[in-house]
Every structure is written in C-alpha cells, then in structure tokens.
Amino acid sequence: MELWQRLRRELGACCDLLLPPACLLCGDRLPAGTPASEFCPTCRAGLPPLPPARCPVCAAAHRTPLPSLHHCEVCLRQPPPFDRVHAVGPYAGTLQEATQAFKYRGQLPLERPLGALLAAAVLAGGGRRADLVVPVPLHRSRLRERGYNQSLQLARQLAGALAVPVAPALLHRNRATVAQQGLDAVARGGNLRGAFAVAGPVAGRRLLLVDDVMTTGATVRECAGVLRRAGAAAVEVAVLGRA
Ligand SMILES: [Zn+2]
Numbered sequence: 001m002e003l004w005q006r007l008r009r010e011l012g013a014c015c016d017l018l019l020p021p022a023c024l025l026c027g028d029r030l031p032a033g034t035p036a037s038e039f040c041p042t043c044r045a046g047l048p049p050l051p052p053a054r055c056p057v058c059a060a061a062h063r064t065p066l067p068s069l070h071h072c073e074v075c076l077r078q079p080p081p082f083d084r085v086h087a088v089g090p091y092a093g094t095l096q097e098a099t100q101a102f103k104y105r106g107q108l109p110l111e112r113p114l115g116a117l118l119a120a121a122v123l124a125g126g127g128r129r130a131d132l133v134v135p136v137p138l139h140r141s142r143l144r145e146r147g148y149n150q151s152l153q154l155a156r157q158l159a160g161a162l163a164v165p166v167a168p169a170l171l172h173r174n175r176a177t178v179a180q181q182g183l184d185a186v187a188r189g190g191n192l193r194g195a196f197a198v199a200g201p202v203a204g205r206r207l208l209l210v211d212d213v214m215t216t217g218a219t220v221r222e223c224a225g226v227l228r229r230a231g232a233a234a235v236e237v238a239v240l241g242r243a
C-alpha cells in the first residue's frame with residue numbers, strides 16, 4: 001500500500017512536469033506549486049466577493065444601507081428554518097460560469113475547486129461544526145437526465161474538507177417539480193411544497209445543507225423546514241452562488 005502511494009505520488013510529479021496542470025476554468029497553465037484542484041490566480045481574482053452589507057442570516061445583499069447585523073426584510077417577515085447561509089460569492093462572473101459548466105455541461109472535475117471554495121466559505125463564515133453534510137436531492141427523472149446530482153458532488157467535497165460525514169440519501173425528493181427558473185418567489189414556494197421528505201434519523205443533529213445556487217431561497221427553506229420538523233437541532237446552508 002505504502003509503495004503504491006509513493007509510486008502514485010512520484011508518477012504524479014512526472015506527469016506534472018510533462019503536462020503541467022491547467023486551470024479548469026480558463027485552460028491557462030497553473031503556476032508552479034498550485035494544486036491541480038485550484039483555479040489559476042486570474043480566475044480566483046475574478047471571483048467577486050460577497051457584499052459586506054448583507055443579511056447575517058440569508059446572506060442576501062442589503063439593497064438599502066442598513067447597519068451590519070441587521071436582518072433583511074424577507075428574514076424579518078418570515079424567519080427562515082435555517083440558522084444561516086454560507087456562500088462563496090454573488091452568483092455572477094466567474095463563479096456563475098463555473099457553476100453552470102459544472103451543473104449543466106458535465107464538467108465534473110470542477111467539483112474539486114468549487115468544493116474547496118465552498119469549504120473555505122464555510123470555515124470563514126465561522127459556522128458551528130456540523131454532524132452531517134446533507135445535499136439537496138434531485139428527483140429521479142432529473143438525475144436520470146443529468147447522470148449526477150451536482151449538490152451531492154459538492155457535498156462530498158465539502159464533507160471531505162471538513163472531515164464530517166455526508167448523508168447522501170437523508171433528504172428524499174418525492175416528486176419532480178417544474179424548474180424554479182422563471183417562477184416568482186411565491187410560485188417557487190408553492191411549487192416545492194411537500195416535495196421533500198426526511199429518510200433517516202436527524203433528531204438533535206446539526207446539519208449542513210448543500211445546494212449549488214440560492215436565488216429566492218425557496219428550495220433551502222423547504223428542505224431546512226422538513227429537517228427541522230423532523231427534529232434537527234440546527235440547519236446551516238452552504239451554497240456556491242447567492243443570487
Ligand atoms: Zn483560470
């Protein structure tokens with residue numbers, strides 16, 4: 001086993017010399033010493049940061065200047081069933097490109113750099129340690145079409161980085177729903193009502209729910225709601241892009 005690991009490491013170094021790893025986003029050669037799982041410095045610099053004035057619960061950008069720690073109107077009007085949202089950045093620019101390539105164009109190797117960014121966002125957000133990482137599930141029909149659940153791929157990467165187990169089937173999607181794109185916030189909530197069920201014990205557990213993008217938050221609200229009603233002690237959310 002040890003010999004195999006050493007061989008693999010050394011072969012890996014040879015391959016890097018002959019064929020230097022490229023940035024998975026722009027294809028440029030990575031500077032020496034950059035792990036192959038990372039984006040190049042230019043692409044990383046192109047990732048827009050989250051706005052400093054944002055809701056401490058759902059991470060939505062404040063439209064009007066508000067004192068920090070002020071909850072947004074949506075969270076004040078209807079306190080969400082999750083405790084807080086960790087996001088890599090606004091859903092725009094390089095992050096949006098990478099997320100779409102990963103989700104819709106089968107660019108699976110992007111799971112590593114995107115997972116690393118997600119883990120960094122959770123750690124920087126100072127969230128409490130979770131007992132389990134839980135991906136937002138896809139319905140069978142969508143899974144058959146795409147071949148993978150992008151949230152599960154991200155959840156695995158995140159769970160690995162945080163050394164927390166992942167529960168791939170804890171949440172179950174009961175029915176296929178119309179794509180949320182193009183629906184307004186109210187229609188999004190109605191579209192998802194009753195779409196998810198909990199398929200395992202969660203009582204007293206602290207969960208980290210993973211999705212790729214959070215737009216109105218209808219999906220994570222619905223998922224966090226069923227998890228809380230099943231007895232979860234806390235639900236934090238981790239997403240790549242916050243629209
Ligand atoms: Zn790049």
Ligand SMILES: [Zn+2]
Pocket residue numbers: 055056057058059060071072073074075076
């Ligand atoms: Zn909010």
